[in-house]
Amino acid sequence: MERQAAYLRNALFDQGYLDEQFLQLEDLQDQANPHFVEEVVKLFYTDSVRLIQSIELTLKNTPRDFEKLDKIMHQFKGSTTSIGAKKVKKECTQFQEYCNVGNVEGCIREFQEVKQEHAALKRKLENYFQVFHVVHLAREAR
Amino acid sequence: MNLGVNSMSVTTSSASWKSDAVSDQFPAGLRVLVVDDDPTCLRILEKMLRNCRYEVTTCGRAEVALKLLRDNKDGFDVVISDVHMPDMDGFKLLERVGLEMDLPVIMMSADDSKSVVMKGVTHGACDYLIKPVRMEALKNIWQHVVRKKKNEWKEKDAEQSGSVEEGDRQQKPTDDADYSSSANEGNWRNSRKRKEEEDDGDDKDDSSTLKKPRVVWSVELHQQFVTAVNQLGIDKAVPKKILELMNVPGLTRENVASHLQKYRLYLRRLSGQPQNGLGNSFLGPQDSGFGSISSLNGLDLQAYASSGQIPAQSLASIQAAALGRVTNKSGIVDQRNIFSFDNPNMRFLDGQQHHSNGKQVNLLHGIPTNMDSKQLAALHQSGQPFGNTLMNVHSQSGQSNSLLTQMVQPQSRTQMLNEVGGNPVLNFPSSVGQPGLSQAIPGSVFSRYGMDNNNVRPLTYTSLSQPTSVVEFSRSQGMELSGNSIPLTSNSGIPSYTSKGTTLQEEVNSEIKGSRGFLPNFDAFNELSQNRTDTWDLQNVGSTFETPQHSNIQSRLDVAPSVLVQPAFTSDHRNGHIRTTSVNKAAFSAATSLGNGTNFGQQLTPSHADSALRIKTERLPDMGFQNSLFPDQLGQDDLMSTLLKQQQDGLAPVENEFGFDEYQLDNLPV
Numbered sequence: 001m002e003r004q005a006a007y008l009r010n011a012l013f014d015q016g017y018l019d020e021q022f023l024q025l026e027d028l029q030d031q032a033n034p035h036f037v038e039e040v041v042k043l044f045y046t047d048s049v050r051l052i053q054s055i056e057l058t059l060k061n062t063p064r065d066f067e068k069l070d071k072i073m074h075q076f077k078g079s080t081t082s083i084g085a086k087k088v089k090k091e092c093t094q095f096q097e098y099c100n101v102g103n104v105e106g107c108i109r110e111f112q113e114v115k116q117e118h119a120a121l122k123r124k125l126e127n128y129f130q131v132f133h134v135v136h137l138a139r140e141a142r
Numbered sequence: 143m144n145l146g147v148n149s150m151s152v153t154t155s156s157a158s159w160k161s162d163a164v165s166d167q168f169p170a171g172l173r174v175l176v177v178d179d180d181p182t183c184l185r186i187l188e189k190m191l192r193n194c195r196y197e198v199t200t201c202g203r204a205e206v207a208l209k210l211l212r213d214n215k216d217g218f219d220v221v222i223s224d225v226h227m228p229d230m231d232g233f234k235l236l237e238r239v240g241l242e243m244d245l246p247v248i249m250m251s252a253d254d255s256k257s258v259v260m261k262g263v264t265h266g267a268c269d270y271l272i273k274p275v276r277m278e279a280l281k282n283i284w285q286h287v288v289r290k291k292k293n294e295w296k297e298k299d300a301e302q303s304g305s306v307e308e309g310d311r312q313q314k315p316t317d318d319a320d321y322s323s324s325a326n327e328g329n330w331r332n333s334r335k336r337k338e339e340e341d342d343g344d345d346k347d348d349s350s351t352l353k354k355p356r357v358v359w360s361v362e363l364h365q366q367f368v369t370a371v372n373q374l375g376i377d378k379a380v381p382k383k384i385l386e387l388m389n390v391p392g393l394t395r396e397n398v399a400s401h402l403q404k405y406r407l408y409l410r411r412l413s414g415q416p417q418n419g420l421g422n423s424f425l426g427p428q429d430s431g432f433g434s435i436s437s438l439n440g441l442d443l444q445a446y447a448s449s450g451q452i453p454a455q456s457l458a459s460i461q462a463a464a465l466g467r468v469t470n471k472s473g474i475v476d477q478r479n480i481f482s483f484d485n486p487n488m489r490f491l492d493g494q495q496h497h498s499n500g501k502q503v504n505l506l507h508g509i510p511t512n513m514d515s516k517q518l519a520a521l522h523q524s525g526q527p528f529g530n531t532l533m534n535v536h537s538q539s540g541q542s543n544s545l546l547t548q549m550v551q552p553q554s555r556t557q558m559l560n561e562v563g564g565n566p567v568l569n570f571p572s573s574v575g576q577p578g579l580s581q582a583i584p585g586s587v588f589s590r591y592g593m594d595n596n597n598v599r600p601l602t603y604t605s606l607s608q609p610t611s612v613v614e615f616s617r618s619q620g621m622e623l624s625g626n627s628i629p630l631t632s633n634s635g636i637p638s639y640t641s642k643g644t645t646l647q648e649e650v651n652s653e654i655k656g657s658r659g660f661l662p663n664f665d666a667f668n669e670l671s672q673n674r675t676d677t678w679d680l681q682n683v684g685s686t687f688e689t690p691q692h693s694n695i696q697s698r699l700d701v702a703p704s705v706l707v708q709p710a711f712t713s714d715h716r717n718g719h720i721r722t723t724s725v726n727k728a729a730f731s732a733a734t735s736l737g738n739g740t741n742f743g744q745q746l747t748p749s750h751a752d753s754a755l756r757i758k759t760e761r762l763p764d765m766g767f768q769n770s771l772f773p774d775q776l777g778q779d780d781l782m783s784t785l786l787k788q789q790q791d792g793l794a795p796v797e798n799e800f801g802f803d804e805y806q807l808d809n810l811p812v
Contacts, residue, residue: 021274028189028277036189044182074226078252079182082274 021084169284
């Protein structure tokens with residue numbers, strides 16, 4: 001089980017889902033806060049929902065409001081960066097570029113990518129944490 | 143400068159002081175306020191900072207952060223803020239903090255474009271961090287605190303030379319000490335330093351000297367300043383011309399420049415804020431937020447002090463508050479000065495009879511006979527003793543302690559208590575509150591007390607750094623309410639308190655006793671914990687205030703201080719680190735536990751429930767001690783709720799200043 005946890009984790013890095021910022025989070029995890037990383041990730045996913053919804057609404061109502069889109073995306077990107085969500089961050093940057101050049105189509109398309117990556121990472125992390133939990137419990141039991 | 147001799151002696155003492163525990167632990171215990179609307183980032187930063195052994199307070203909104211800062215004048219050492227925030231631009235917050243609290247502010251953002259970074263620089267940020275922030279970057283933020291302190295001392299020193307205050311001498315040693323031990327002392331403008339100085343005999347007063355000698359803007363001096371500014375026209379007033387017009391030997395252009403900056407800020411705040419009851423008019427255009435408020439407070443304090451009761455403490459607090467600088471832990475700088483300035487102050491005040499309250503005047507008159515006749519006379523002279531006091535306070539921040547101590551001791555407290563109705567202090571806060579006295583006071587007061595353990599002992603327990611000042615205000619406010627119920631409006635919380643003053647008084651009295659018990663701890667703490675001298679001081683101050691204060695005030699104060707104090711102790715004992723946090727938490731906890739009686743609670747709870755609660759929850763474990771205190775405050779619940787209600791009525795600006803105080807008071811289990 002431990003190996004599986006380690007494997008999952010390493011895969012996330014290898015496949016470019018996570019970057020070194022995630023390592024920083026892991027460094028912060030300690031005995032007092034054994035699930036800190038998960039806590040932060042959960043926080044991120046909870047908070048990012050409203051940002052995603054906000055962008056979607058804006059794309060729907062005022063898709064040409066690039067300034068607003070960029071602003072919201074900036075916030076969203078900040079969060080993703082802080083947890084080390086590498087792929088999501090990349091898509092965010094791409095989205096912002098479309099905003100800069102005023103490409104509505106591009107923004108809409110790109111945003112789908114953002115959501116996809118966002119959801120994909122979530123699944124993978126959830127999976128990882130599940131295993132991690134088991135491992136952790138086992139460790140504590142020892 | 144004639145600092146040479148002093149500095150030497152001071153340095154020595156500082157050096158020896160440096161070897162205290164504090165220096166060993168610095169920068170651990172650094173009190174950081176983090177502001178970021180992104181909860182994910184906030185959480186990460188918080189954890190990182192905690193890992194650096196800093197005391198962290200998080201905030202999701204800039205407005206809340208400002209309120210926190212204002213209510214805990216001396217409660218933080220550094221602020222870290224995000225640039226892009228929904229409710230307020232990070233740079234705007236940066237400006238405010240720099241002007242009002244003069245704390246080092248570090249900006250951060252995912253945006254690393256040159257223009258934004260440049261903006262940070264021009265707005266006065268100490269540093270700019272690019273997100274995602276790494277642990278390494280946070281580990282060194284303490285350097286900004288030290289640097290700033292060092293610069294401040296330097297400036298103070300310069301100002302001191304030009305000051306006409308007696309405190310100069312005392313202040314200078316402080317500067318030197320600071321220089322020599324910047325790293326250690328930088329953070330802790332607190333009693334330790336002062337103590338050291340006292341030991342060296344540098345201090346003239348019994349009380350510890352100022353940590354940071356600042357220009358002592360006495361009432362007279364400020365009056366001259368304002369006259370000069372008005373003559374030139376507020377828009378055209380440049381430091382050089384003002385200096386010329388003032389024609390004060392020894393005063394430097396830098397002194398004037400910084401004072402002008404504060405004054406302008408004060409004016410801006412005045413014009414931008416609704417009337418908080420007495421506040422605005424009271425201070426008038428004269429005093430920039432800090433100056434005027436301080437003077438007001440100072441007066442109140444003086445009045446009180448003279449009455450022998452809390453006044454000393456209050457004055458200190460007010461003065462401290464007035465100074466708006468937490469750094470002056472040294473407590474009341476020139477209490478003596480303040481008093482000596484009574485007459486001049488009075489004159490000053492007269493000129494400033496802005497405050498709407500005749501109450502203030504009443505307060506003065508109401509002041510118990512205990513007050514030194516001279517002081518009383520001074521107080522009575524001007525309807526606005528506060529104004530003068532503030533000035534004094536302002537200039538004398540460092541010496542107030544000694545004065546207060548002196549004042550307080552000889553006078554009987556009861557007298558002061560009797561004065562409940564006519565608490566000039568009460569009025570004072572209201573009027574003063576506006577400009578930001580409230581802010582100033584808490585800081586200053588606390589610092590004073592903290593420093594001067596010996597002197598402030600009786601006061602100590604009453605005055606909790608923040609709570610104290612707050613208490614001051616609240617008390618004043620509360621008092622007013624009972625008396626006139628005018629000023630309190632702004633403080634919302636206070637009025638309710640006032641009515642219950644009697645009850646509170648009883649409670650307070652008992653609390654006071656309780657706090658007394660703490661005193662010994664304080665002393666011990668002082669010696670032991672350098673970590674948060676500031677915090678600690680605050681606590682002391684708070685407690686001091688409370689007890690001597692009148693019933694209304696006391697009740698409030700006691701609560702607050704005790705809470706604060708206690709937590710402080712606890713933490714000190716236990717951690718030695720979490721002082722500030724504890725205090726804050728205590729306040730939070732207290733507030734929360736009390737049902738958010740105080741404004742603070744309100745503010746925290748309704749709007750910032752997350753941060754507040756978060757803080758509370760996080761802290762509670764630490765404050766086991768604290769928790770035990772809460773039961774004492776239960777009696778305050780209704781008061782609290784009343785207060786809270788009042789606050790909710792939207793006394794916005796004032797509330798911030800006072801409300802918080804109230805809250806804090808309540809929290810103090812005392």
